[in-house]
Amino acid sequence: MTVGVVGAGVSGLAVVRELSNRGVDVVGFEARKEPGGIMRSRQVDGHVLELGPQRLRLTEQMSGLIDELGLREELRIGDDDQPMYVYLDGELKVVPLSVREAFTTDLLSIGGKVRILKEPFTEPPRDGETVEEFLTRKFGRQAARRYLGPLYSGLYGTDPDEMLMEYSLGKALRGAGIDGSILLWLIRKLIGGREVPEICTFEDGLGTLSDALYEANADSIRLETPVTEIRRDGDGFEIATAGGVTSVDEVVITTQADSAAELLSGVDDGTAETLERFNYNPIAMVYLESAFDRPGIGTLVPWYESSKISGTTWNSSFLHRDGLFTCYVDPGSYPEMLEVSEETLGEEIAREFETLTGSPATPIDVHLIEPGMPAYDRSWKALDELTPPDGIHFCTAFTERPGIPGRLRHAARVAGQITESESGFGR
Numbered sequence: 028m029t030v031g032v033v034g035a036g037v038s039g040l041a042v043v044r045e046l047s048n049r050g051v052d053v054v055g056f057e058a059r060k061e062p063g064g065i066m067r068s069r070q071v072d073g074h075v076l077e078l079g080p081q082r083l084r085l086t087e088q089m090s091g092l093i094d095e096l097g098l099r100e101e102l103r104i105g106d107d108d109q110p111m112y113v114y115l116d117g118e119l120k121v122v123p124l125s126v127r128e129a130f131t132t133d134l135l136s137i138g139g140k141v142r143i144l145k146e147p148f149t150e151p152p153r154d155g156e157t158v159e160e161f162l163t164r165k166f167g168r169q170a171a172r173r174y175l176g177p178l179y180s181g182l183y184g185t186d187p188d189e190m191l192m193e194y195s196l197g198k199a200l201r202g203a204g205i206d207g208s209i210l211l212w213l214i215r216k217l218i219g220g221r222e223v224p225e226i227c228t229f230e231d232g233l234g235t236l237s238d239a240l241y242e243a244n245a246d247s248i249r250l251e252t253p254v255t256e257i258r259r260d261g262d263g264f265e266i267a268t269a270g271g272v273t274s275v276d277e278v279v280i281t282t283q284a285d286s287a288a289e290l291l292s293g294v295d296d297g298t299a300e301t302l303e304r305f306n307y308n309p310i311a312m313v314y315l316e317s318a319f320d321r322p323g324i325g326t327l328v329p330w331y332e333s334s335k336i337s338g339t340t341w342n343s344s345f346l347h348r349d350g351l352f353t354c355y356v357d358p359g360s361y362p363e364m365l366e367v368s369e370e371t372l373g374e375e376i377a378r379e380f381e382t383l384t385g386s387p388a389t390p391i392d393v394h395l396i397e398p399g400m401p402a403y404d405r406s407w408k409a410l411d412e413l414t415p416p417d418g419i420h421f422c423t424a425f426t427e428r429p430g431i432p433g434r435l436r437h438a439a440r441v442a443g444q445i446t447e448s449e450s451g452f453g454r
């Protein structure tokens with residue numbers, strides 16, 4: 028059996044690896060000249076810039092992979108035992124991420140803190156409930172607006188009142204095994220002393236991991252080879268690229284929804300139309316150099332604040348990347364972001380950073396991600412209608428959890444399904 032894998036981001040690279048390890052003949056296609064998709068790094072003026080994720084959790088599975096790929100020497104452990112801030116009413120306020128911070132933070136009034144304690148007596152998510160409605164009902168309006176809403180929805184650049192629980196936070200809670208009170212789950216975790224895996228990166232950034240995954244299976248992956256069409260061919264498929272046609276028995280798609288829709292229009296119109304419905308939010312990452320030296324992980328900036336920045340990561344402090352700060356901009360925080368030049372965007376965001384922190388900053392670089400981050404808004408209801416045609420598999424960040432550990436697990440599962448179906452099971 029031959030399997031074609033479209034896309035060599037972390038999902039595609041992991042699927043190629045999993046299938047090759049199971050002895051399957053696999054051929055991967057990547058449109059760009061470099062592997063890694065969203066997870067890539069770039070060196071500019073002596074700074075290591077991350078073009079997507081800024082750090083990973085060193086889970087057991089990740090640690091095993093690092094050893095298998097011989098990357099242990101390049102591994103760098105960060106320090107996330109530092110505060111996270113919310114920019115509110117012109118000030119940086121500590122987000123309560125520990126019991127101590129929950130008591131000391133001035134982000135919430137005493138009434139706001141007491142209201143959180145009622146959470147165990149509230150009901151689980153209701154049908155059709157939005158993330159904002161859910162968080163407000165569970166934890167009170169103050170915690171929902173000032174802290175929990177921005178903490179969750181800020182990742183995706185979507186207003187929490189546009190995110191349906193069932194397709195967003197609800198899924199994340201179920202994935203973490205939380206089906207009752209969130210507060211009691213947190214308390215049990217604290218009492219049980221369950222360790223959260225350390226955060227990590229590599230000397231030259233997370234692109235090191237993408238590059239090593241690629242190198243391990245380079246013979247099976249064609250870079251700079253965009254797939255233009257997928258067609259049925261008897262029991263299998265033809266994958267068309269500018270260089271010709273490759274016949275395969277099964278196909279794994281790992282691209283974002285819009286590319287997947289284009290590729291599948293020749294196989295199944297209905298699936299292609301469903302895929303077109305998923306919304307993404309473009310995101311710009313602006314890298315700044317600054318002498319700002321307060322310890323911290325970064326800042327959330329709620330969608331209702333007037334800043335053009337929606338969040339910042341303080342690489343300087345928690346990843347020991349001297350003087351480096353990454354700022355995120357999305358159309359919710361700056362609607363004209365796609366109309367201004369990169370130079371203007373860099374300068375404007377440096378000024379906004381100074382407003383947030385009080386420290387001047389100089390732009391280093393700008394990176395735009397399009398279509399961007401899955402919005403997980405109401406358009407995600409399309410998931411209910413998404414059934415891949417027989418012989419086509421999705422291993423995509425938009426159908427399951429987008430985090431890197433989740434991508435690796437999904438790839439292993441898809442490879443397992445394919446190899447079972449080869450021997451007649453699971454079809």
Ligand SMILES: Cc1cc2nc3c(=O)[nH]c(=O)nc-3n(C[C@H](O)[C@H](O)[C@H](O)COP(=O)(O)OP(=O)(O)OC[C@H]3O[C@@H](n4cnc5c(N)ncnc54)[C@H](O)[C@@H]3O)c2cc1C
Pocket residue numbers: 033034035036037038039056057058059062063064065066078079080081082083252253254255281282283286290310396399400422423424428429430431432434
């Ligand atoms: C700003 C940002 C920060 C993030 N931070 C974190 C974090 O801290 N921790 C974490 O765990 N996760 C984080 N994530 C999520 C995680 O990075 C992504 O979900 C993950 O990298 C997606 O990988 P992927 O392979 O599924 O998709 P992608 O990386 O999008 O890869 C898809 C690949 O398909 C290729 N492609 C598309 N069309 C075609 C075609 N027609 N033919 C051939 N190739 C094609 C693309 O070029 C691309 O390389 C972050 C994401 C973003 C955007």
